[in-house]
Amino acid sequence: MFLGSIIIRGGWPSPKCPSDLEGVGRTSPSSSPTTLRRVGRTSLSASPPDLGGVGEATWRPTTLWIWAALAVLLAVPSLASAATPLSFENEFVRVVVNPGPKEAGRFSISTTGGDPSRPESARKPLIFGGTTPWTSYTTLTIDGTSYVFGGPTSRRAGKAARYGDLIGTPQVTSTSITHTGRLGDVEVVQELALVRGPSTRMLDTVRITYRLKNVGTTTRRVGLRVMLDTMLGSNDGAPVRAGTEAITAACALTGKAVPDYWQAFDSVANPTVISQGSLRGEGLTPPDKLLFADWGSFADEPWEPTLAPGQGFIRKGETDPDTATALLWNPEPLAPGATRVLSTAYGIGGVTLRPGQLALGLTAPAEAQFLHERTQPFTVAGYLENAGGFDARDVTLTLTVPEGLELIAGQPELHFAALPKGQTVQGSWTLRPNGAASGTLPLVLAGRSANVEANQITREIQVDVPSPRLKTLPERRQVPSETNGLPTVVLAPVVLAPATGFAAARLELTYDPAVIRAFDVSRGRAFVEKNVLLPGWQFDLSQPGRVVITATRGEAAPLTQAEVNLAIIQFRAVAPGTSTLRLTEAVLTNGRGERIPVETTETSITVLH
Numbered sequence: 001m002f003l004g005s006i007i008i009r010g011g012w013p014s015p016k017c018p019s020d021l022e023g024v025g026r027t028s029p030s031s032s033p034t035t036l037r038r039v040g041r042t043s044l045s046a047s048p049p050d051l052g053g054v055g056e057a058t059w060r061p062t063t064l065w066i067w068a069a070l071a072v073l074l075a076v077p078s079l080a081s082a083a084t085p086l087s088f089e090n091e092f093v094r095v096v097v098n099p100g101p102k103e104a105g106r107f108s109i110s111t112t113g114g115d116p117s118r119p120e121s122a123r124k125p126l127i128f129g130g131t132t133p134w135t136s137y138t139t140l141t142i143d144g145t146s147y148v149f150g151g152p153t154s155r156r157a158g159k160a161a162r163y164g165d166l167i168g169t170p171q172v173t174s175t176s177i178t179h180t181g182r183l184g185d186v187e188v189v190q191e192l193a194l195v196r197g198p199s200t201r202m203l204d205t206v207r208i209t210y211r212l213k214n215v216g217t218t219t220r221r222v223g224l225r226v227m228l229d230t231m232l233g234s235n236d237g238a239p240v241r242a243g244t245e246a247i248t249a250a251c252a253l254t255g256k257a258v259p260d261y262w263q264a265f266d267s268v269a270n271p272t273v274i275s276q277g278s279l280r281g282e283g284l285t286p287p288d289k290l291l292f293a294d295w296g297s298f299a300d301e302p303w304e305p306t307l308a309p310g311q312g313f314i315r316k317g318e319t320d321p322d323t324a325t326a327l328l329w330n331p332e333p334l335a336p337g338a339t340r341v342l343s344t345a346y347g348i349g350g351v352t353l354r355p356g357q358l359a360l361g362l363t364a365p366a367e368a369q370f371l372h373e374r375t376q377p378f379t380v381a382g383y384l385e386n387a388g389g390f391d392a393r394d395v396t397l398t399l400t401v402p403e404g405l406e407l408i409a410g411q412p413e414l415h416f417a418a419l420p421k422g423q424t425v426q427g428s429w430t431l432r433p434n435g436a437a438s439g440t441l442p443l444v445l446a447g448r449s450a451n452v453e454a455n456q457i458t459r460e461i462q463v464d465v466p467s468p469r470l471k472t473l474p475e476r477r478q479v480p481s482e483t484n485g486l487p488t489v490v491l492a493p494v495v496l497a498p499a500t501g502f503a504a505a506r507l508e509l510t511y512d513p514a515v516i517r518a519f520d521v522s523r524g525r526a527f528v529e530k531n532v533l534l535p536g537w538q539f540d541l542s543q544p545g546r547v548v549i550t551a552t553r554g555e556a557a558p559l560t561q562a563e564v565n566l567a568i569i570q571f572r573a574v575a576p577g578t579s580t581l582r583l584t585e586a587v588l589t590n591g592r593g594e595r596i597p598v599e600t601t602e603t604s605i606t607v608l609h
Contacts, residue, residue, distance in 0.1 A: 085131045086170055086177050088194070092204035093126070093347055095192050097170070097177045098133050098151075104166055105150025105179045107192060108133035109206055114273060115348055121273040126346070128231040135229040135295065136324075138190065138210070139302045140183055141331055143221050146302040147183040149190060149210075157229075161302040164188075175203075185216025186334070197347050198261070198281050201366040205276075205347030207283065213339040223331035224342050227298045229324045232264055232273050240264045240292055240323060241381070244428040250293040250311040258290050259428075260379040262325075263349045268385035268424055269359035276349030277325065281365075285342045287327035295324040304328060356455040357388035358395075358447040367462040368405075370433035372498050372562040377408055377432040384447045385424040392419040394450035397427050404437025404463050419449070435500070438465035468588070470496050471601040472509065472569075472581045478606045481573050488573040490516065490605055492581060493524065494549075496598070497563040501590035502526065504536075504552035505566055508585035513544035515579035515607050516571040521549060524565030529556040539567070558591035571605065578606040 083099040089112050097107045108129030114121030128135050137158045138149040148158040150166060164183035171178040176193035189211040197205035212222050230240075240247040242262040253259070260280045265271040279286050289304075296315035297305040304326075313321040329342050351363040361383035368378055382399060386392045395416040401407050410429035419425060440460050448454040472492050479488045494507065505526075511518070521539040528534065536552035549567050553559070581603050588596040 086172055088172065088174055088177060090175075090194060090203055092202060093194075093206065095177065095194075095206055096129065096131055096133060097179070097192065098129075099170075100151040100166070102151050103132075103134040103137075103153050103155075105181070105190060106133045106135075106137050107177075108136070109346065111273060111348065115200075115204075115350075118271070118273070121348070124273045125231045126273070126275050126348075128229040135299070136227055137302075138227070139225040140186060140188065140212070141221075141223040141225070141303055142184055142186055144331075148302060149181050149183070149188055150179065156296075157299040158302050160300075182215075185214055185218065185220055186222055187213045187215045189213075195283075195345060197276065197345075197350060198278050198365045199276060199350030199363055200348060202348075205278065205345050207343055207345045209341065209343040211339055211341050212334060214334040214336050217336050219333050219335050221331040222334045222340065223303075224329045225303060225326055226344060227324060227326045228277070228346060229295055229298075230264060230275065232266065232275055239266065239424075240325070241383070241426060242290075243379075243381075244426060246424065246426065247292050248312075250297070250307040250313065251291070252307060253290040254288065258286055258288075262290070263351070263363065263381070264323075265349070265351070267359075268353065268361045268383045269355050269387040271351075271353070274349040274351050276347060276363075278345040279327075281345075283343055284345060285329070287344065288330040289326075289328040291326040291328065293324060293326070295322045298324050298326055351383075352457055352459040354455060354457040355387070357386070357452045358392065358449060358455040359385040359387045360445055360447050360455050360457040361385075362443065362445045362457050362459040364431075364443060364459055364461055367464065368431075368433050370435040370438070370463065370465045372435070372500075372560055374562040375432055375434075377430050380429045380431055380443060382427045382429075382445045383424055384419070384426070386419045386421050386452070388421060388452050390451075391421055392449040392452040393417070395419045395425070395452075396446075396448045397425065398446045398448070399427065399429055400444040400446070401431060402437070402441045402443065404433060404435075404439075404441050404465075405431045405443075405461075406434045408432050433463050433465070435465050438463050466498060468496060468498060468500060468596055468598040469601065470494065470507075470566075470583060470586050470588070470598050472583065472603050474605075475603045476606075477603075478608055479573060481576060481607050481609065488607070490571045490573070492569045492571060492603075492605070493565050494567045494569065494583075495563060495565055496526070496588070499526070499559045499561045499564040500596065501558045501560055501592075502553075502564065502588060502596065503558040503591045503593075504589045505549065506585065506587040507547075507549040507566070507583060509547045509549075509569065510582050510584050511545055511547075511571070511605075512577065512579035513574070515574055515577040516605055517544065517574050518547050518569055518571050520570040521547065522568040522570070523551065524567045526559060526564045526566045527551050527553060529553070573607045576607050576609045578604055580604045 086097040086099050091113045094110050094112050109127040110125045135157050140147050146161050148161040152163040164181050166181045168180050178191045181188045191209045193207050194203045195205050195207045243259045261278045263276045265274040294313045294315045313323045351361045354360045364380040365378045384397050397414045399412055408430050414427045441463050442458045444458050446456045472494050518541050523537050527537050534554050536554050540548040583600040586600050588598050
């Protein structure tokens with residue numbers, strides 16, 4: 001006889017409520033060792049009782065009789081998962097995926113070592129579920145019908161939805177787990193993989209990716225919802241913070257209101273663990289809608305629940321908050337054979353903290369890059385908590401921006417007439433690198449009050465201003481000796497990236513004339529202004545194996561761009577072999593006639609037999 005275990009988060013179900021052994025709710029940790037409170041959510045496990053599979057259980061004498069009774073109930077094999085959970089982990093986080101067959105593909109995330117600067121963040125849940133996750137699930141809407149990804153369930157989360165089939169075998173590596181499913185004509189690949197957190201630059205974040213492919217013969221309208229049953233340590237209702245607001249009630253953010261990221265933590269002065277959901281950034285796809293609500297609303301409605309004005313985070317008939325988050329990507333046409341890739345990320349949040357009577361927290365990306373007109377702005381969030389024993393008056397929160405960054409949205413100083421004790425306010429600012437400085441730049445956040453001791457915190461951000469690089473494209477290209485009966489022509493653009501105050505150039509490029517031969521050079525966009533060719537352009541091909549280009553922008557203003565084409569050299573294939581293209585001289589000057597330091601790279605063209 002197999003004896004399993006049941007994890008009771010907060011107490012035994014009330015006799016007036018349907019049994020959670022039938023999968024209609026879940027429970028959370030109780031704040032009282034002697035009071036058994038119905039808070040509606042349970043989880044089955046094949047291991048001793050724990051707090052989500054990532055912490056140590058607290059045994060209570062008053063509940064020992066429960067475990068004795070459960071030994072009989074859990075003798076039923078269908079209530080215990082015999083399959084080994086799929087998982088991967090590192091020194092920061094652990095990901096567990098339910099192997100199924102029921103709830104197959106559903107996942108949980110927890111910390112292992114957590115944030116190295118906060119030892120108390122170790123072994124804490126970030127997404128509810130432990131070793132048998134089931135409360136978070138992913139939904140596709142296909143032509144208006146909702147399907148849940150993965151194995152079906154008899155429990156509350158997605159119980160009434162339709163399901164497809166998982167196909168193939170899950171692919172598990174040391175840093176990722178991949179499942180493939182089929183929902184009608186749509187093939188879905190779910191990949192969970194470790195990536196570096198944008199605010200920490202450590203491998204403490206999980207990228208959650210879905211690849212949706214139409215394998216049918218008819219265009220389908222396909223949308224995606226990813227619901228995360230967030231939980232921070234023992235706190236199932238930790239405050240959520242996005243932009244300038246603390247999310248204290250159910251809400252939906254759409255369009256431009258969707259922030260770059262959102263964070264959850266219980267206290268600025270003394271947080272246990274801080275999580276961050278990243279919505280924008282490299283490889284991420286911002287959702288069309290970001291919803292926050294109680295878990296029950298998402299559990300019962302597989303697509304978009306109706307959120308009433310002022311609706312809180314407490315499920316109907318219960319007493320404790322239970323927050324969850326859903327990301328929605330609107331349905332869009334997906335043609336036969338087409339693929340849509342949607343990604344988000346969730347993990348440990350990097351917030352620099354400084355305790356005090358006015359406790360401060362400051363978060364920003366760990367690094368940013370100046371790319372001229374392609375430079376991406378980023379969001380900085382600052383938090384101030386009144387940790388003193390009395391209300392604060394005339395409170396200001398001030399962000400000081402260093403040279404090398406510029407403020408493009410938000411007021412540098414925020415004022416609050418009063419801040420009650422224990423309350424938190426926050427600010428949000430949008431910054432962008434301006435190229436004036438690079439390296440490690442300090443952001444300074446200061447909190448002041450008329451009657452509470454001031455406080456100040458500094459967070460460093462690494463700003464990269466790439467040095468100019470001159471390269472010839474294509475890189476290491478192979479071409480046939482003839483095309484349509486004639487010698488093959490190869491175009492080799494000479495590209496400068498980035499161009500900072502660029503005004504003139506003298507270039508010398510060498511090659512092997514026995515393999516290829518230059519026969520013409522076209523001017524690049526660097527020497528065209530408003531569709532007018534600028535004077536001062538010339539080139540010399542008189543010596544085989546050598547191209548010399550001299551050009552100036554003349555009276556036109558110097559260029560400052562992320563990338564600019566200086567010239568296009570046209571080669572004709574001569575004989576089989578490989579020719580290296582090398583910039584043996586590259587003299588670039590700015591509008592003041594000063595030389596611009598530049599790196600050069602070489603390439604090659606191979607002519608095949």
